[in-house]
Amino acid sequence: MKLKRKDLLEMRSLDREEIHLFLDTAESFKEVLTREIKKVPTLRGKTVVNLFYEPSTRTRTSFELAGKRLSADVIHIATQASSVVKGETLLDTARNLEAMGADMIVLRHPAPGAPHLLARTLRSSVINAGDGAHEHPTQGLLDLFTIRERLGRIEGVKAAIVGDILHSRVARSAIAGLTKMGAKVRVSGPPTLLPLEASTLGVQVCPTMEEAVRGVDVIMMLRLQLERQGRGFIPSLREYARFWGLTEGRLRLAKEGVLIMHPGPINRGVEIAPEVADGPYAVILDQVTNGIAVRMAVLYLLSGEGGSSGLEEAA
Ligand code: CP
Numbered sequence: 001m002k003l004k005r006k007d008l009l010e011m012r013s014l015d016r017e018e019i020h021l022f023l024d025t026a027e028s029f030k031e032v033l034t035r036e037i038k039k040v041p042t043l044r045g046k047t048v049v050n051l052f053y054e055p056s057t058r059t060r061t062s063f064e065l066a067g068k069r070l071s072a073d074v075i076h077i078a079t080q081a082s083s084v085v086k087g088e089t090l091l092d093t094a095r096n097l098e099a100m101g102a103d104m105i106v107l108r109h110p111a112p113g114a115p116h117l118l119a120r121t122l123r124s125s126v127i128n129a130g131d132g133a134h135e136h137p138t139q140g141l142l143d144l145f146t147i148r149e150r151l152g153r154i155e156g157v158k159a160a161i162v163g164d165i166l167h168s169r170v171a172r173s174a175i176a177g178l179t180k181m182g183a184k185v186r187v188s189g190p191p192t193l194l195p196l197e198a199s200t201l202g203v204q205v206c207p208t209m210e211e212a213v214r215g216v217d218v219i220m221m222l223r224l225q226l227e228r229q230g231r232g233f234i235p236s237l238r239e240y241a242r243f244w245g246l247t248e249g250r251l252r253l254a255k256e257g258v259l260i261m262h263p264g265p266i267n268r269g270v271e272i273a274p275e276v277a278d279g280p281y282a283v284i285l286d287q288v289t290n291g292i293a294v295r296m297a298v299l300y301l302l303s304g305e306g307g308s309s310g311l312e313e314a315a
Contacts, residue, residue, distance in 0.1 A: 001017065001021050003018065003021060003301040003302065005018075005302070006119070006125050006126075006302070006304075007115070007119040007125055007126045007127065007128075007302070008125075008126075008127045008128060008137055008138070008298055008302060009115050009116055009119055009126070009128045009135070009137070010128065010134070010135040010137055010173070010176070011135060011137045011140040011141070011172075011173040011174075011176040011177045011180075012135065012172075012173075012176040014137070014177075014180070015180075016180060016181065019141070019144065019177065019180065019181060021301065022141050022294065022297050022298065022301065023141065023144060023145050023148060023294075023297075025297035025300060025301060026141070026142075026145050026290070026293040026294040026296065026297040027145075027149075027293070028297075029069075029293040029296040029297055029300070030290070030293035032069060032293075032296070033069070033289075033292060033293060038069055039068070039069055039070075039071060040069065040070060040071065041071045042070045042071065042300055042303075042305065043067065043070040043071055043072035043299060043300065043303055043305070044071040044072070046070075046072045046073070046103045046104070046303055047072065047073045047074075047075065047100075047101050047102050047103050047104075048063070048067040048072045048073070048074045048075070048102070048103065048104045048105075048106065048299060049074075049075045049076075049077060049097050049102040049104070049105050049106065050063055050064060050074065050075070050076040050077065050106045050129075051077045051079070051093070051094065051097065051105055051106065051107050051108075052076070052077070052078070052079065052106075052107075052108040052129070053079050053084070053090075053107075053108060053109045053110060053114075054108050054109065054110055054130065056108055056129070056130075057264070057265065058263075058264055058288055058291060059108065059129045059130065059136075059138070059139070059291070060076065060108075060129075062288070062291040062292045062295050063106045063127075063129065063138075063295050063299075064076060065292050065295075066292050066293075066295035066296040066298075066299055067299060069292065069296055070296055070299055070300060072103075072299065075102075077093075077097070090109065090114060090117070090118070091117065091118070091121060094107075094118050094121070094122060094124075095121070095122070097124075098122050098123065098124050102124050103124055103125065103303065104124060104125040104126075104127060104299060104302060104303070105118060105122065105124050105125070105126050105127070106127045106129050107126060107127070107128065107129060107131075108129040108130045108131075109130075109131050109132070110131075110132050111131065111132055112131050112132035112133060112134035113131060113132075113134065114131050114132075115127070115128040115131050116131075125302045125303070125304075127298060127299075127302065130169050131169065132169065133166070133167045133168065133169055133172075133225075134169055134172065135169050135172050135173045135176075136169040136170050136172075136173050136263075137173050138291070138294060138295055138298055139169075139170050139173055139174075139263055139291075140170070140173030140174050140176065140177040141177070141294045141297075141298070142287055142290045142291045142294040142295075143170075143173075143174050143177065143178075143220070143261060143263075143287065144177050144178070144181060145290050145293070145294050146259070146261065146283055146286055146287050146290050147159075147178075147183075147218055147259065147261075149286075149290070150259055150283060150286075151217060151218075151259070154178065154181040154182060154183050155181060155182035155183070156182060156183070156184070157178075157183040157184070157217045157218060158183070158184045158186070158215065158216040158217050158218070158255075159174075159178055159183050159184070159185050159186070159216060159217065159218040159219075159220060160185075160186045160187070160188065160206075160212040160213045160216045160218070160219050160220070160254075161174060161175065161185060161186070161187045161188075161203075161220045161222065162187070162188050162189060162209055162212055162213070162219065162220070162221055162222065162244060162246070162271075163189050163193070163221055163222030163223070163224060163244060163271050164189060164193045164222050164223065164224050164225050164233075165187050165189050165193060165194050165195060165198065165222065166189075166192075166193045166194060166195050166233075167193070167225040168222045168223075168225065170222060170263045171187070171220075171222055174220060175187070175201050175202070175203055179201070179202040179203065183218075184204075185202070185203040185204070186203060186204045186205075186206050186211075186212045186216070187201075187203050187204070187205055187206070187212070188205070188206040188207070188208065188209050188211070188212035188244075189222075189244060190233070190234055190240070190243070190244065192232075192233045192234065193233055193234070208243075209243065209244055209246075209250060210250065210253060213246075213250055213251075213253050213254045213258075214253045214254070215253075215254065215255055216254050216255060216258060217254075217255050217257075217258060217259065218258065218259045218261060219246060219251075219254055219258055219259070219260050219261065220261040220262070221246050221260070221261070221262045221266075221271050221272050222262075222263070222271065223262070223263065223264070223265060223266065223267060223271060224237075224240060224267055224270055224271055237270050240270060240271075241269060241270050241271070244271065245269075245270060245271055245272065245273060246260065246271065246272045246273060246276050247273045247276065248273065248275060248276060248279075251276055251279075251281065257281070258281055259281065259283050260272075260276060260277075260279070260281045260282040260283065260284070261283055261284065261287060262277070262282075262284045262287075263287070264284065264287075264288065266284070
């Protein structure tokens with residue numbers, strides 16, 4: 001199956017077949033990452049530009065590695081050291097990158113909808129690497145990939161998403177992906193950090209963390225996004241950790257073998273206890289590893305190549 005879209009902007013608008021295609025393709029690419037020479041010629045001659053207006057460790061590095069593993073030319077624009085600081089607009093910056101031959105632009109931006117604006121204007125493919133509190137579709141895909149890899153299915157899986165749902169693009173993409181693939185999703189967090197429309201998203205809203213995690217297969221903890229919050233959402237970090245932190249005690253309420261997920265970066269001792277983050281149930285670093293294979297699949301499928309993935313050539 002060939003992907004019939006130029007851009008990846010949000011999980012919400014993907015259908016089940018497209019999600020399966022991304023996950024199955026990522027599975028093939030994950031095998032490449034175990035080889036001695038972790039490289040295939042699939043995107044030779046293509047140019048991928050990472051354009052990040054917000055800090056990033058995982059998304060930026062894994063897009064860069066994904067592009068390089070596929071033999072694309074990968075450029076990173078650090079906006080603080082670019083003409084953005086001279087007042088150049090997002091659209092002008094992107095048009096200039098396209099004029100230099102960018103085939104794909106990976107955009108992280110604080111404004112929700114910024115990637116949609118570029119996608120409407122450019123011929124290049126645009127990939128949303130996180131737009132404000134809206135969506136983070138490649139994080140959503142790597143979360144689904146990790147669940148499917150570990151549990152063998154997504155359909156019927158019970159997942160609790162806990163914490164700062166209001167400011168979380170990760171939660172929005174995860175909820176859209178999980179519900180679409182047939183998982184049963186619960187959300188929980190301080191009432192001030194739950195969006196008003198939470199009950200319309202096809203999820204169960206739980207008033208306490210204990211209720212949310214009881215009997216679940218997956219607990220996805222969210223980072224408390226202090227940089228997106230004004231004052232007054234929570235009384236104190238200590239109070240937040242007391243009611244909404246994932247401790248070993250709360251972990252025991254979940255199903256045996258529960259997967260503990262977190263998109264990173266983690267606030268140790270706030271939303272997650274260090275012994276849980278480093279414990280046997282955590283798959284947080286597996287998520288990071290899987291992010292490379294998933295982003296290889298995204299770059300490959302959006303490139304419109306649709307032919308050989310290059311896997312056989314390099315095997
Ligand atoms: N999960 C995630 O988006 O991490 P970064 O902000 O480091 O990219």
